[in-house]
Amino acid sequence: MISIETYSPKGLIVKGASAGQAEAIRAALGEAVVTAYNPRFGGWCFSRKREDRIRALVADLNQDDLPGKWGVLAKIEASRAAQH
Secondary structure, eight states, X not given: OOEEXXXXXXXXXXXXXXXXXXXXXXXXXXXXXXXXXXXXXXXXXXXXGGHHHHHHHHHHHHHTOSTTTHHHHHHHHHHHHHHX
């Protein structure tokens, strides 16, 4: 299960996500978005500027956290492709 925590007024930590899932979230948010794993907080750092979108993406990943979960990653990639 992937969770989201606020760690500062400007930052979120996404915990429980694999590197591939974090990259899929980042990619769905746009090319300019940067994320990095922070071992101190035990998760992936994202800006709170896109908090609503991140929460929606994580909810989709959690809902599909069963066999076939890669379907949501395909949806994220399709969404990203449609934005360009």
